[in-house]
Amino acid sequence: MVKLTVTFLGTSSAAPSKSRGLPAVAIQREGDLLIMDCGEGVQRQVLEQGLGLNRDTTILITHLHGDHVTGLLGLLQTMSLAQRRKEVVLVAPPALFDWLRLTSELLHIGLTFQIRFVPAKRGLVLRTQHFDVTATRADHSIEAFCYIVREHDRPGVFFPEKARALGVPEGKLWSRLQGGRKVTIGGRTIAPGLVVGRRRPGRTIGYSGDTRPSKRLSKFFFGVDLLIFDSTFASKDSDKALERKHSTAREAAALAKECHAKKLVLTHFSARYKNVGNLVKEAKAVFPATTAAADGLSIQVDYPEE
């Protein structure tokens, strides 16, 4: 099984604390690296966590608040110092692209690689070799997006005994059937469905960025294997969550329950809470499969059926 690993690089909200840096989440799958939001300090965490500067890298920015963006400059610069040549794909609200061009010039951030700019929008945003990225609008104080990273489906399980019973010899023809193509043997055509189970869905990770919960998001995140959700406040500060267009831990849990997520990770904690134990408790009362993110925490994402 190919590992799909989510690593939290920064888990504070607007201001960092001694133990939490600004927002960023990494997703690794073999040579692929996706980074969701780039808070200040992300390059140091990429180094610390050994994520590498030369992977097939896609960066997804949810919105243009400084604390979700400013780490981008240092990350790109350090990739260049490491003589990266491969392009980086950058998905973001398009105003970021002009800012990045201007800033790179003014701050002499000479890039050794191309950036492929992909404007964030509702629906399918990007298809890579191993993932689809879809987005919807968040409910935040400025234009903001939520993302789902969806691994491509895998072929169904291959049943060797069925293939043998149908007289298909082991080897190339098995691979062909497993790949979803039919084969012809002794004048008979054998459809892959006869020897291969149904295609198995890939794993899905949902990332809310900064947002209020909403009906749209319950629908958008339906059935995700891992939901990473804004959990800035405790319930006692729900007035602040409402005012600043963030969510409480309990609201994150209610949404996870409503959208039938498999697991919930709370993140983007306000620095006012020295300890997030109470937020986790409030969330678990609603949705037991809840974990609190911490800087450096890694989580393996399992296949839905396994």
Add this chain to the structure above:
Amino acid sequence: MVKLTVTFLGTSSAAPSKSRGLPAVAIQREGDLLIMDCGEGVQRQVLEQGLGLNRDTTILITHLHGDHVTGLLGLLQTMSLAQRRKEVVLVAPPALFDWLRLTSELLHIGLTFQIRFVPAKRGLVLRTQHFDVTATRADHSIEAFCYIVREHDRPGVFFPEKARALGVPEGKLWSRLQGGRKVTIGGRTIAPGLVVGRRRPGRTIGYSGDTRPSKRLSKFFFGVDLLIFDSTFASKDSDKALERKHSTAREAAALAKECHAKKLVLTHFSARYKNVGNLVKEAKAVFPATTAAADGLSIQVDYPEE
């Protein structure tokens, strides 16, 4: 004695390492805080070192390379989240000011305080209540400045026995004389020089930013109490120092010797050196009063004559 403390917030060159962050140095003197360069991560170090977000703050930027600047955004944003009202003085090459205005708007960094922009230039740049800041041109790949922070002179030592011998009664008149003003007593005028020693020079800290050594800098930094100097490379990599317009540790030491600095601190180390022991050794052979900077290291600056 009022303490004058230099704290190193980041001591790497262009890219951070696991133990060194990007360039920034803090100078504290009672309620005053000066920050020289603002590498990514500076706000986290300000927090870590307990420097406070509401001091009388002056920020001095040497040049517009990303690794010396990008931490500025987060620092200003976090000061605003802490509801700072006092202005911040920002000394920098003026192109930074436009960039900062544009970036603050685009990245929604709503400031709760004014920034007083002071363009860097040769000569006296800024006079604050306790310091003069002077600058000269560095020898780097782009326009860059070196700074000296010079504490104002203190009044000379007061000699009570001399005052008494001249018939000046203890109290207000002593303060007046100590403050450098004459007093009249029984028809006689007594000049402060009769009871007060010579004014004592304040402490001086020189900061090179990124530069090659030069004659101009030897002259500029003449006699500083503490010299913080570019020490990116070891002597074996002196070709790289030359090419990239940086200095070796040995060159920093030779300059410290030539300008009769009291103490030298090496900083801005290339991440290629896991251990800077060799750089320190090379420098000490030339200028024994040499220390290597480390993230979080604090140094007290002594008065010249003490």
